Amino acid sequence: MKDQQDDGCENVHAAIQDTLYVVNGKWKLVILSILVNGGTRRFGELSRESGISPRILTKELQELEINQLVKRQVCNTKPVTVEYSSTPYAETLKEVIDAMIRWGRNHKRKIRGQ
């Protein structure tokens, strides 16, 4: 009777900040949207597709891996390639990702219309 319906305050703040802590910054949700909605990518593909420089991309992917949202797999190809894919847990973020995609599209439409 305090954890379940204390929506007046702290519970909500903490929940939002817990989420932000995991998907903070300019890039994490972009990366996740590619992997969740588009499937597996290699390092170079992700970098070119998203426009994220290697340095940042490495860091972001590591952080996502730590939080079990991304899986890294080294492939035994001639020049070694590395495949990144979203985990089942990352799929639980789809709701957030898709809501943001919808809102962003609608917002751009709104701005243009003004």
Add this chain to the structure above:
Amino acid sequence: MKDQQDDGCENVHAAIQDTLYVVNGKWKLVILSILVNGGTRRFGELSRESGISPRILTKELQELEINQLVKRQVCNTKPVTVEYSSTPYAETLKEVIDAMIRWGRNHKRKIRGQ
């Protein structure tokens, strides 16, 4: 036939980044969740409730106001008070906010269980 279903790439990135541009940072979604789910607050109330210092809170509220997500109203009380409330447009962010609240709660449960 390019704007409607080009979900493979850029459209999605842009949409997410457009949203992030408006609700970036540690605090904007926290503030919005208070106002959207909890109703009107005064400046001091918001500061105490959220733990945001006056300097930051002023800046965040101004940015939210510029994006028409928050309405500022000066009240003719003895010590002048200022009321902040969410706009109808902010309500369209409820989907995003609530998805993040749900995910954050679930995530904390998951982390504790490990």
Add this chain to the structure above:
DNA sequence: GTAACCAGTTACATAAATGTAAGTAGTTAC
């Protein structure tokens, strides 16, 4: 052995976000 491709890494620089502490200005109560 030289060039090219992969997946990073390193060093460096800058920009943006956030925080702390103290001060301002107007009003009211004592």
Add this chain to the structure above:
DNA sequence: GTAACTACTTACATTTATGTAACTGGTTAC
């Protein structure tokens, strides 16, 4: 006139995020 309350504002310091450019180490093709 002093203290207290409101809503900020200012100056300053620090932390965090992001970017750029060049370099490493391994493999393959010529």
